Amino acid sequence: MTVEPPSPPVPAPRKAGRRTARLVDIAEAVGVHTSTVSRVLNGDPAQSVRPEIYEKIWRTARQQGYRPNALARALKRRHTGALAFVIPLLRNPIWVRLQRGALQRASERGYAVMIMEEEEMAAAPPASSYRYLVDESRADGLLLATSLRIPSHAEGGTSGLLAVPHVYVNRRGPERGNDVVMDEPGAVRLFLEHVAALGHQRVALIDGPVEVDTVHRRELAARRACAARGLQLTVLHEDVTEEGGWAATQRLLRRGAGAGGTVAGGAPAGGGLPTACAVGSLNQMFGVMAALRAVGRSVPGDMSLVSLDEDECLAFLDVPVTSVAMPLPELGSAAVDALIARIDGENAPDVMIREPMSLVHRDSVAPPPRS
Amino acid sequence: MTVEPPSPPVPAPRKAGRRTARLVDIAEAVGVHTSTVSRVLNGDPAQSVRPEIYEKIWRTARQQGYRPNALARALKRRHTGALAFVIPLLRNPIWVRLQRGALQRASERGYAVMIMEEEEMAAAPPASSYRYLVDESRADGLLLATSLRIPSHAEGGTSGLLAVPHVYVNRRGPERGNDVVMDEPGAVRLFLEHVAALGHQRVALIDGPVEVDTVHRRELAARRACAARGLQLTVLHEDVTEEGGWAATQRLLRRGAGAGGTVAGGAPAGGGLPTACAVGSLNQMFGVMAALRAVGRSVPGDMSLVSLDEDECLAFLDVPVTSVAMPLPELGSAAVDALIARIDGENAPDVMIREPMSLVHRDSVAPPPRS
DNA sequence: CTGTTAGCGCTTTCAT
DNA sequence: ATGAAAGCGCTAACAG
Numbered sequence: 001m002t003v004e005p006p007s008p009p010v011p012a013p014r015k016a017g018r019r020t021a022r023l024v025d026i027a028e029a030v031g032v033h034t035s036t037v038s039r040v041l042n043g044d045p046a047q048s049v050r051p052e053i054y055e056k057i058w059r060t061a062r063q064q065g066y067r068p069n070a071l072a073r074a075l076k077r078r079h080t081g082a083l084a085f086v087i088p089l090l091r092n093p094i095w096v097r098l099q100r101g102a103l104q105r106a107s108e109r110g111y112a113v114m115i116m117e118e119e120e121m122a123a124a125p126p127a128s129s130y131r132y133l134v135d136e137s138r139a140d141g142l143l144l145a146t147s148l149r150i151p152s153h154a155e156g157g158t159s160g161l162l163a164v165p166h167v168y169v170n171r172r173g174p175e176r177g178n179d180v181v182m183d184e185p186g187a188v189r190l191f192l193e194h195v196a197a198l199g200h201q202r203v204a205l206i207d208g209p210v211e212v213d214t215v216h217r218r219e220l221a222a223r224r225a226c227a228a229r230g231l232q233l234t235v236l237h238e239d240v241t242e243e244g245g246w247a248a249t250q251r252l253l254r255r256g257a258g259a260g261g262t263v264a265g266g267a268p269a270g271g272g273l274p275t276a277c278a279v280g281s282l283n284q285m286f287g288v289m290a291a292l293r294a295v296g297r298s299v300p301g302d303m304s305l306v307s308l309d310e311d312e313c314l315a316f317l318d319v320p321v322t323s324v325a326m327p328l329p330e331l332g333s334a335a336v337d338a339l340i341a342r343i344d345g346e347n348a349p350d351v352m353i354r355e356p357m358s359l360v361h362r363d364s365v366a367p368p369p370r371s
Numbered sequence: 372m373t374v375e376p377p378s379p380p381v382p383a384p385r386k387a388g389r390r391t392a393r394l395v396d397i398a399e400a401v402g403v404h405t406s407t408v409s410r411v412l413n414g415d416p417a418q419s420v421r422p423e424i425y426e427k428i429w430r431t432a433r434q435q436g437y438r439p440n441a442l443a444r445a446l447k448r449r450h451t452g453a454l455a456f457v458i459p460l461l462r463n464p465i466w467v468r469l470q471r472g473a474l475q476r477a478s479e480r481g482y483a484v485m486i487m488e489e490e491e492m493a494a495a496p497p498a499s500s501y502r503y504l505v506d507e508s509r510a511d512g513l514l515l516a517t518s519l520r521i522p523s524h525a526e527g528g529t530s531g532l533l534a535v536p537h538v539y540v541n542r543r544g545p546e547r548g549n550d551v552v553m554d555e556p557g558a559v560r561l562f563l564e565h566v567a568a569l570g571h572q573r574v575a576l577i578d579g580p581v582e583v584d585t586v587h588r589r590e591l592a593a594r595r596a597c598a599a600r601g602l603q604l605t606v607l608h609e610d611v612t613e614e615g616g617w618a619a620t621q622r623l624l625r626r627g628a629g630a631g632g633t634v635a636g637g638a639p640a641g642g643g644l645p646t647a648c649a650v651g652s653l654n655q656m657f658g659v660m661a662a663l664r665a666v667g668r669s670v671p672g673d674m675s676l677v678s679l680d681e682d683e684c685l686a687f688l689d690v691p692v693t694s695v696a697m698p699l700p701e702l703g704s705a706a707v708d709a710l711i712a713r714i715d716g717e718n719a720p721d722v723m724i725r726e727p728m729s730l731v732h733r734d735s736v737a738p739p740p741r742s
Numbered sequence: 743c744t745g746t747t748a749g750c751g752c753t754t755t756c757a758t
Numbered sequence: 759a760t761g762a763a764a765g766c767g768c769t770a771a772c773a774g
Contacts, residue, residue, distance in 0.1 A: 020506045022767060033745050038769060049743065067506040071446040072767035075750045080442065082485065082509075089471045091682065093462045100460045103488045112509060114453065114485040117474045135391045135438040137751090138453075138483060242687045283684065290687040311462065316613045316657040318664060318689040393751060404761050409753060420759065443751035446766045508767090 021064035029060045037061070041068070074137070083111050083339060084139040086130055088118040088147055092240065092281055093311055094328055095145070098170065101332025102143065109340055114139060118146045125174045131164040141165035141343045143335055144173065149213040165342040169335040171213035176350060178342070180335040183354040184214055185221030187324045188278065190359050191306045192225050194322075195276035198367045200304065202232040202273065206248040206288060207280030207308075208240040215280060218308070222278075234274055238284065245279060245287025252277075253295060275368035276304040282311050285321065300366035310360055320362035327353050392435035400431045408432070412439070445508070454482050454710060455510040457501055459489040459518055463611065463652055464682050465699055466516070469541065472703025473514060480711055485510060489517045496545045502535040512536035512714045514706055515544065520584040536713040540706040542584035547721060549713070551706040554725040555585055556592030558695045559649065561730050562677045563596050565693075566647035569738045571675065573603040573644065577619040577659060578651030578679075579611040586651060589679070593649075605645055609655070616650060616658025623648075624666060646739035647675040653682050656692065671737035681731055691733035698724050 023041075027034040032053060040049055040057045049057075060066075074080045083106055087095055099115075106113045119129060126144045133139045144166055172179045188205075195203060205222050207215045219235050226233040236251055238244035252274070279285045285307045292299055299305050299319045307314055310325035331353050341348040394412075398405040403424060411420055411428045420428075431437075445451045454477055458466055470486075477484045490500060497515045504510045515537055543550045559576075566574060576593050578586045590606050597604040607622055609615035623645070650656045656678045663670055670676050670690045678685055681696035702724050712719040 023769095024767080034767090035746080035769075036744055039744090042769085044770095053744090065506075067503055069446075069767050070507040070509045071442050071451065072508075072750085073769075075440075075442045075446055075752095075767085076769045078750075085486075089467055089474070091464045091467055093464070096460055096462055096467070099486075100488060103460070103486065107488075112485050112487075114483050115456075115470075115474065116483075117471065117478075132438055135436075136441040137443075138441045242683050246687070286684040286687040293689060312613050313654065313657040316617070316661040394753095395751080405751090406753075406762080407760055410760090413753085424759090440751050443766085444753075446751085446768095447753045449766075 020069075021061075021066045022069070023066075026057065026060050026064055026066055029064070030056050032057070041066075078137075080137055080140050081111055082139045083113050083141055083143055083336065084116055084130060084133045085113050085143040085145065086116045086118055086126055087145045090240070092283055092309065094282075094309055094326070097328035098145065098332040101329030102169075102336050103332075104329070105333035105336040109336065111140075111336070111340070113143075127164065127166045127168075127173060127178075131166075134164045141167070141339045143167055143169055143339055145169040145171075145335075147171055147212045147214070149211055149216055165339060167335055167339040167342065170331060172217075172350075178338075179350045180331065180338050181214075181217075181350075181352055182326050182328075182331050183352055183357060184217040185225075186354060186357055187308055187326060188218050188221040189225055190324050190357065191276075191278045191308070192222070192229065192231065194306070194359055195304055195365060196229055196231060198276075198304070198365065200231070200274075200276040200368045202234075202275055204234040204236065204252055204274035204277040205280070206236045206238065206245060206252070206277060206284060208244070208284075209237050212240070218280065232274070240281045241283050242287035242290070245281075245284030245289075246291045247287070248284065249288045249291035253291070253297075274303070276306070276365070278306045278308055280308050282307060282309040282314075285309070285314075289317065289319070289321075300364050302369055304365040304368070306359075306365060314360075315362060319364050321364040322362045323360045325356075325358050325360050327356055330355070391440075392432075392437045393440070394437075397428065397431050397435055397437055400435070401427050403428070412437075449508075451508055451511050452482055453510045454484050454512055454514055454707065455487055455501060455504045456484050456514040456516065457487045457489055457497055458516045461611070463654055463680065465653075465680055465697070468699035469516065469703040472700030473540075473707050474703075475700070476704035476707040480707065482511075482707070482711070484514075498535065498537045498539075498544060498549075502537075505535045512538070512710045514538055514540055514710055516540040516542075516706075518542055518583045518585070520582055520587055536710060538706055538710040538713065541702060543588075543721075549709075550721045551702065551709050552585075552588075552721075552723055553697050553699075553702050554723055554728060555588040556596075557725060557728055558679055558697060559589050559592040560596055561695050561728065562647075562649045562679070563593070563600065563602065565677070565730055566675055566736065567600055567602060569647075569675070569736065571602070571645075571647040571739045573605070573646055575605040575607065575623055575645035575648040576651070577607045577609070577616060577623070577648060577655055579615070579655075580608050583611070589651065603645070611652045612654050613658035613661070616652075616655030616660075617662045618658070619655065620659045620662035624662070624668075645674070647677070647736070649677045649679055651679050653678060653680040653685075656680070656685075660688070660690070660692075671735050673740055675736040675739070677730075677736060685731075686733060690735050692735040693733045694731045696727075696729050696731050698727055701726070 023034045023037050027037045037057055040054055041061060085102060103113055126146045130142050166178055168179045170181055207218060210216055222233055236248040238248040279288050292303060297303055305321055307321050307323035310323040314321040314323055334351055334353050338348055338351055394405045394408050398408045408428055411425055412432060456473060474484055497517045501513050537549055539550045541552055543552060578589060581587055593604055607619040609619040650659050663674060668674055676692055678692050678694035681694040685692040685694055705722055705724050709719055709722055
């Protein structure tokens with residue numbers, strides 16, 4: 001869907017819609033004015049109606065199968081009852097959980113959700129790419145679950161125009177104040193504390209490209225926490241795919257073999273390979289495990305592994321993988337609430353979802369090998 | 372979202388919408404009537420306009436950032452430009468691919484897609500549960516990608532009312548004529564031919580519950596093809612989860628151990644365990660592999676395995692798994708086309724997507740063990 | 743208690 | 759070549 005200024009010649013409709021009972025139909029049937037019917041059916045608390053009329057209206061409405069025309073109503077009320085949800089359609093199951101949380105909450109709050117797939121390589125921040133949906137009254141607000149960070153200045157010029165209700169989900173947007181994210185630092189710490197307690201000294205983080213906001217935040221958190229604990233950290237960025245995980249692992253191993261790559265954080269490159277590694281996504285995890293297997297490194301014997309995506313399938317792999325379970329449905333649900341608040345003109349803050357988050361212990365973590 | 376006859380007291384909107392340039396605004400600015408502006412902007416082929424006016428209209432429209440109000444337009448045209456897509460939000464990545472194909476095509480054809488999650492245990496066929504979306508003018512038609520089969524008589528009574536444009540995606544609906552499905556028999560045959568050529572005589576199919584339409588069709592196809600080829604077939608139905616795959620495998624092994632379960636197809640229960648198995652979903656596949664591993668059966672040494680869901684991660688498992696890649700994006704895209712045809716009142720037939728379908732050869736299939 | 747009156751913003755004959 | 763007028767179906771003051 002392009003964002004051409006005015007509307008390009010639309011593909012023209014073909015067939016007239018079928019007729020559903022209208023307000024006036026039931027008004028006629030009952031013998032009252034449409035406004036009366038409207039009031040009754042909407043449960044207008046202000047006025048009261050003669051019980052017999054009230055009864056009769058409901059009865060015929062029901063029997064005629066009356067359904068209010070959402071279009072007409074929305075046009076009048078200036079409120080569509082729909083939210084647009086912009087998502088990157090990745091294979092990664094986290095989006096499904098997020099989506100479910102959001103859908104569920106939206107429907108509880110009386111909103112429908114329309115889904116848009118993220119545009120390939122948007123130069124502009126999503127809020128400005130999709131605001132047309134609100135401008136055209138297709139939706140009341142935007143749920144932006146795209147993943148790439150965007151230089152904050154990019155939005156600067158248009159920010160005045162950006163009075164469109166929107167919320168960035170699982171990422172921070174270019175402006176503060178409209179973000180709903182999870183506690184990525186907390187997740188990283190869960191991993192770090194777990195392996196540090198077991199005696200690991202050198203750890204790694206394999207994750208997606210830095211342009212992805214969650215990745216960025218996890219890396220920062222890892223840097224900080226490792227510095228504080230005196231752990232040596234290596235960070236590898238690759239695509240969020242199996243191949244990416246494979247490639248990252250190869251780089252990691254090669255580096256450990258003495259090639260002396262850059263050790264992130266500027267820590268002295270001594271001491272050999274990391275003995276524990278967190279992996280940012282399920283897809284990458286498959287690649288990581290395959291790469292380790294290929295060179296005969298055992299998990300968790302030689303390398304402890306923790307997935308930062310939880311998924312049931314992890315329990316069934318050849319080595320069941322420990323993971324951090326993130327509050328994804330809660331994130332989706334909170335995002336919807338945050339957006340609705342903004343639509344209602346409330347002045348709401350950024351939100352960070354911390355609970356429930358937990359380490360799912362399986363078999364991929366053990367003390368470091370004694371060297 | 373419930374399907375209460377008329378509308379329950381809606382949570383009332385709060386804030387007036389912000390103002391976007393309207394048709395009349397630009398009409399005033401240019402000094403012409405709104406109808407003229409409308410004609411120009413919609414590229415009305417009938418009338419022609421003075422070039423200078425034409426120019427000026429477009430210019431001010433652009434500069435005022437005019438966006439037609441979709442609500443008003445839809446109300447007038449009796450055509451919303453939206454499709455409702457009802458899906459079961461499963462972890463299974465096939466839905467993501469299907470969704471992508473559908474979204475993509477819909478946007479090409481000028482439609483937006485609103486997503487609804489499938490209701491838990493719908494007693495009624497989805498077409499009747501969701502027709503309110505069309506009745507309320509929220510959408511022009513229904514894409515029903517729910518998975519459960521429904522006794523065809525269930526729709527009988529209401530079928531007259533069911534003049535709502537709809538299409539069942541990846542399943543057959545209760546009435547014929549509105550289905551868009553893939554060639555499940557073809558997929559099953561791909562598996563069967565492959566393993567039969569390698570010399571396997573006893574095969575199994577582990578899949579979801581029979582209530583799932585694709586499962587039902589695969590089972591039928593498998594029965595037929597095995598009978599024709601003289602193969603012995605065992606069919607196991609379990610949940611579409613890792614646990615389900617695990618449970619099915621255990622049942623399979625136990626049976627082979629002499630417990631003498633029912634061999635599907637009524638074939639004589641001779642000859643021991645199957646040596647090749649197709650698994651209906653990725654999630655189950657994880658469970659199947661874990662269960663085989665747990666009892667020390669090797670893949671493909673003791674058992675050849677084929678996944679009927681293709682996913683990149685299969686290439687990275689401890690034993691890379693051969694699979695059948697189904698035309699999922701094509702299915703989504705075809706479904707959208709089929710639905711739009713029905714919205715346009717065209718008289719379109721059921722469609723079956725056959726291409727592209729292929730066997731992705733990896734390492735989980737080998738000749739049967741010599742016994 | 744209920745009917746009247748105005749539209750929401752746009753499209754579309756029908757005149758001119 | 760353009761304007762006038764009439765709504766789409768519903769809601770929301772404001773009368774009575």
